Amino acid sequence: MRAIEARDFSIDALSLGQRPVPAARRGEILVRIKAASLNYRDLAILVQKYLPTLPLPYVPASDCCGEVVAVGEEVTRFKVGDRVMPLYTQGWYDGKPTLETRTRRTLGAPLAGVLAEYVAVPAEDAVTVPANLSDAEAATLPIAAxxxxxxxxxxxxxxxxxxxxxxxxxxxxxxxxxxxxxxxxxxxxxxxxxxxxxxxxxxxxxxxxxxxxxxxxxxxxxxxxxxxxxxxxxxxxxxxxxxxxxxxxxxxxxxxxxxxxxxxxxxxxxxxxxxxxxxxIAVGSRARFEAMNRAIERNGMKPVIDSHFQLADAAAAFTHLRDGRHFGKIVIDI
Ligand SMILES: NC(=O)c1ccc[n+]([C@@H]2O[C@H](COP(=O)([O-])OP(=O)(O)OC[C@H]3O[C@@H](n4cnc5c(N)ncnc54)[C@H](OP(=O)(O)O)[C@@H]3O)[C@@H](O)[C@H]2O)c1
CATH class of the missing domain: 3.40.50.720 (NAD(P)-binding Rossmann-like Domain)
Structure with a gap:
């Protein structure tokens, strides 16, 4: 699959590479990513202001929306064709997270990044997309919203x-x-x-x-x-x-x-x-994510998207974020 890899801690070190498509193991779903969005955290990691010892190369970004294309054994929460958004903090379902989930189970470092065509996550660690949102709009929700x-x-x-x-x-x-x-x-x-x-x-x-x-x-x-x-x-x-x-x-x-x-x-x-x-504040739990999605859907709320970039132009998207001219979210269509 195509994936953006950071070979060093700099925007200039981003390049489009090839990685194997992950498999949906027991309890997991394989998601074909349709859109991703950037957060300030992604830039902070890329310029080594945050998680400075992250092993290189890595695939950046945490937030995405996609379609389930395969399910592993024992998955009942989703079926092929469902539109989902993976949780940023994997394993945090309600109440407070543990220190382990909070610091070691976050997508887009140290777990897999989403500037790629596919990601596999446990079925428990994704939520359904609000029906009123496009893939690009939904891709803006998991961290920022x-x-x-x-x-x-x-x-x-x-x-x-x-x-x-x-x-x-x-x-x-x-x-x-x-x-x-x-x-x-x-x-x-x-x-x-x-x-x-x-x-x-x-x-x-x-x-x-x-x-x-x-x-x-x-x-x-x-x-x-x-x-x-x-x-x-x-x-x-x-x-x-x-x-x-x-x-x-x-x-x-x-x-x-x-x-x-x-x-x-x-x-x-x-x-x-x-x-x-x-x-x-540290993002939020799955229960809060689902409550928020109900509020978005019932009120017809639409996220504010500043701009769209193609996957191959990820460096330009990061540059746009760094320059601070954006109003709302920067989306990468995949
Ligand atoms: N704790 C958490 O769970 C969590 C989750 C998400 C984000 N964050 C953090 O929250 C911050 C914002 O994230 P984001 O993704 O929303 O960033 P963002 O989209 O890049 O937005 C940053 C905005 O901050 C404004 N800004 C810059 N300097 C400022 C200043 N001196 N005073 C007031 N506003 C200023 C700018 O607005 P104008 O252009 O309008 O001036 C800029 O657009 C980051 O530090 C990020 O790491 C934390």
Whole structure:
């Protein structure tokens, strides 16, 4: 089968190679991949900022949608022809994951990557595609959408809440869409006024440019009549002190990512006195994935796709992600 291989830790080291088609062993399904999507994690691994000791060569990317083309013995969960999305965290079905599943059973490093024509996964480790989504749209869900969904669920989202989302990448736009579905008010940050306008068309109530308004926490406070937001989907990371400064008493900061840097200096009084809940987020369980898919299907929600690339042009897709001009998800059609 055709597969993209990273022979070194650099975008320039990606090339189209040939690998054997995996077999569906007992309990497994073989999925013919129709589309994959990129996450920030895929770029971080490729440029050796994350999992720096990953053995080379490897096949990048975690998120895909495809069709079941073979089933191993004892598989009853799916049949040939079903459209599925493999779980990013294999083996995490409900509740909290174990340390083992969380760190060692993730697709796209250390497990097989999906920039390839086929992948074999245990049948228990895939879910059905929402009927209203195309293959490309479904390929955007397993990490970005589920992370946004989990963060809002952990934050206990309810109608009338205010939610702060940072940037206009994959996680942020899904958080915007799910927060609006839940009846919340959304404040979104971006480096681009043009992207803020597009976010408003998706339902964002307030847009703040974090470049031209570096003290955006004051603008967020002002936009919430001084109260602060109930939930922050913290994808920037380094700005956590600013996020805490504009979170309401008893609010929730879901610590998701680090696009602005891995470290933040936080005054502890910003957490203690206002009874903040600060929690790390790690994508989500299968049960949450299925609940999210029901919400997407019943509400006719559509993921925001920025652009499509062909498999052979994977390097161009990674370059596009690195350059940060995207609005939503970058898809690779296979
Ligand atoms: N913990 C988890 O389970 C989990 C799951 C998924 C992702 N993540 C992490 O979450 C982060 C976002 O992932 P993603 O896939 O959504 O990334 P992405 O699609 O590449 O989006 C990143 C966006 O962040 C915005 N941004 C850049 N610098 C910023 C800053 N200083 N302040 C605020 N926003 C800034 C940019 O938006 P504008 O262009 O609009 O400025 C950019 O589009 C990454 O760190 C990723 O590793 C974690």
């Amino acid at each position: 589920l992370t946004a969904w989990t963060t809002l669920q952990e934050g206990g989202i309810k109608p009338g809440d205010s939610v702060l989302v940072q940037g206009t990448g994959g996680v942020a736009l899904f958080a915007l869409q799910f927060a609006k579905l839940a009846g919340a008010r959304v404040i979104i940050l971006s480096s681009s006024d043009e992207k803020l306008q597009r976010a408003k068309q998706l339902g964002a109530d307030v847009g703040i440019n974090y470049r031209s308004t570096p003290k955006w926490e004051d603008a967020v406070r002002a936009a919430t009549e001084g109260r602060g937001v109930d939930i922050v989907v913290e994808t920037a990371g380094a700005s956590m002190a600013q996020s805490l400064a504009c979170t309401a008493f008893g609010g929730f900061v879901g610590v998701v990512g680090f696009v602005a840097g891995y470290t933040a200096e936080i005054p502890l009084r910003a957490i203690i006195g206002p009874l903040m809940r600060v929690q790390g």
